[in-house]
Amino acid sequence: MQAEATYLKLSQQILEQYADLPLQRPLPSEHELGALFGVNRQTIRAALEELERRWLIRRVKGSGTFRTRRYEYRIGPDIAPSFTATVRASGGDPRTENAKPVTRPANASEREILGLPANAQVTVLERVRFIDGAAVSTATSVLPSARVPRLAAVIAPDDSLDAVLRRHYGYTPVRQWSQSRLASPPAQIAEVLRLRGRPPQILLRGLVSCSETGQKLEYVESFLRPDVFDVVTEVGKW
Template sequence: MASAKYREIAAALTAEIADLPPGTKVDGELAIAARFDVSRAAARAAVQELERQFLVRRVRGMGTFTARRVDYPISSHRAPSWSHTLRDAGATPRTVVRSCESIPMPAAVAAKLDAPEGTAVWRLQRRSFTDELPASWGTEWVPAATVPELPTALRVSDSLDHVIRTVGGVAPTRSWVRASMEAAPDEVADELAIDPGAAVWFVKSLNTDRVSGTPVCLTERWIRADAIRVVFEVGEDLGG
């Protein structure tokens, strides 16, 4: 009976918030409990049900807000650009550089970038937002020879794909992608403003120049599962 009640409440709330824009503050547990004359435990279960469906997002110390997951398609047919892909999905992207330093290329990275170990490489760490919500964080490795003045270029444009194309003079395309659903480590949780252990995508990919096949960027990116719907497109039939 209790299970049926919280599901009824969740269904009622789902209908009410359906047309609200993302980021709209809605009733929390106490208000829901009073309104539906149920225990706080039942109200909490109803809110958790909405969270499981990615319809709301709770922000510690601030309240409960409507949510919208943005599609992030991954395909060899699309440019490997975070900002371009999110704009196509109707979202507003923004990326902040956390660090950008030139270091000797580690052996594991060199193997992926097909370069000698110790070659100069940019290690770039960035946090990306969608509609001002922290949505992605990770590390990108760009051979220094591809974009010698990467820190300067990123002050002009926050799109790494755009910088590599315009400054590096290459046409990045996805060579391979590996993705898995993981529990957010503490550092990732801090960067993405989520609880440690929350569900996140871990996506590792290599971009190469479409013409020469030369590796131009290795990416290791953590993506919030409650903010981004990662969609893999494989094959020719990419409709609906």
């Protein structure tokens, strides 16, 4: 049996040594840590990579290495997750940015999911969510255009889609089903989330319908950074 590698022992030491560092304060630089522990910088990097894999630190080129915190995000039959409320409650500064909605013909899978006829149009809304200025999740909502006429003219870049559905269109949106899994994001989304490469992210899919009529209102696909969100998906009776 082989002894534990240097970089794994170092990762444990670094973890303990800087456990109480404020979240805004950087750890010593990789060069400094190398000197401190008497090892090559690449060995320090291997140790930090282990901690980064475990979502305990985050490294930012040009700025430094920082401790992280994850936001618990529960998804269950009776839980309607609110991004803004969750983050605010934990002392973070959340922000949502809507792109301009685009209207186009629905493809086969969208028609299937939303129960639309062959020539239906859908309106697609891309959103990016930020915490303290960093992009942490994307969401793509697909809505039947007939149910949200002139959405592009109605929604502002920082509006909540849920609020617009309620106030402007008079719907009562409820989550009909949700699904979570891990998946490698498309390159474009990886770029928005400022990932290196395309590491797997948490993929949430869901269908929102109207409480009164049962009409299908919105199909949403969302990628969440697992280093930021501790997503807990709950099934069954609680």
